[in-house]
Amino acid sequence: MASLPKDLSDALDSVLGRFAPADMTRSVQNLIQQYREGFDPADTVLGSEIDVAAYAGYRMPATFAAISTALRHTAEMAPGFAPRTHVDVGGGTGTAIWAATGIWPSLESVAVLEQAPKAIALGKRLAKRAESPAVRDARWEQAVIRGTVTKPPADLVTMSYVLNELPPDTQEGVVRSLAAQARMVVLVEPGTPAGYARISAARDVLIDQGLSVVAPCPHDHVCPIPRDRDWCHFSVRLNRSALHRQIKVGTLGFEDEKFSYVAASAQPWARAAxxxxxxxxxxxxxxxxxxxxxxxxxxxxxxxxxxxxxxxxxxxxxxxxxxxxxxxxxxxx
Known part of the structure; x- marks a missing residue:
């Protein structure tokens, strides 16, 4: 069963302890409503400290579990890959950089591109408590994702739970720009039919860019799963803390996060059978x-x-x- 690393868990608990759980629960419900109704990607949804804290408490554990699982499967397929640089696009409060440094201790320099100033501020605050020097010294840049992404070259480029927030006609350009000057690209989306459709389309773009699929697929062929009957996704079970349960208005001590992902590399690796x-x-x-x-x-x-x-x-x-x-x-x- 997955859980946050102790340094991140302690840092998050310290931040969440500043707010009343009931207030964070209300904030989460308001945010969920905004996401359901849709919004312009240029709008700053996480506009207040309590919104950012509530969202971090609500989503960071599950997001961390999903990203860590996807990166672990990637590392298993590319055991010689030892990235030194990492750029996370649309990184929110920095979940992916914590996950990546847990998988690849070789990381020395990481950067997070995020548009919400309050999310950046909280991400920096959490990062100060990290055991990893790469996370503590992470660079944070404010950026709005449009049709392309301006980013520095990096060994590892990640983007998680962001494609679903972008207009469909911009997603291909964003994925192409992610692949530029990257040794490894890992994309994660919700494990829904729509989330898988976005990952499948992104997979096609990455292959067209000359990258080779590392995981989860054991091939670069067209996905054999019939779209009208099934979709490719995975699941990871994670612990819920008492506060996590309260924010989510849940009673179970665990939850299952379902996600779809693709990892592709500029160099081919031995594939899973x-x-x-x-x-x-x-x-x-x-x-x-x-x-x-x-x-x-x-x-x-x-x-x-x-x-x-x-x-x-x-x-x-x-x-x-x-x-x-x-x-x-x-x-x-």
Missing amino acids: NRVLRHPLKRKGLVSMRLCTGGEGVTDEIVSKRHGDAYRMARDVSWGDEWPPSTGDGSEE
């Missing part, structure tokens, strides 16, 4: 998995006790994992 597309069905002596394969599209595979070591590995496999698990030696294709 298959990717697990759903929670494997595990029964006594048998594991059934739905897989996206490198050459046969979507298939179902059953592993039983008679398969020996394969069965023992299958008992530990989870939704989103590669199958079979690889050791990864850092080599390229």
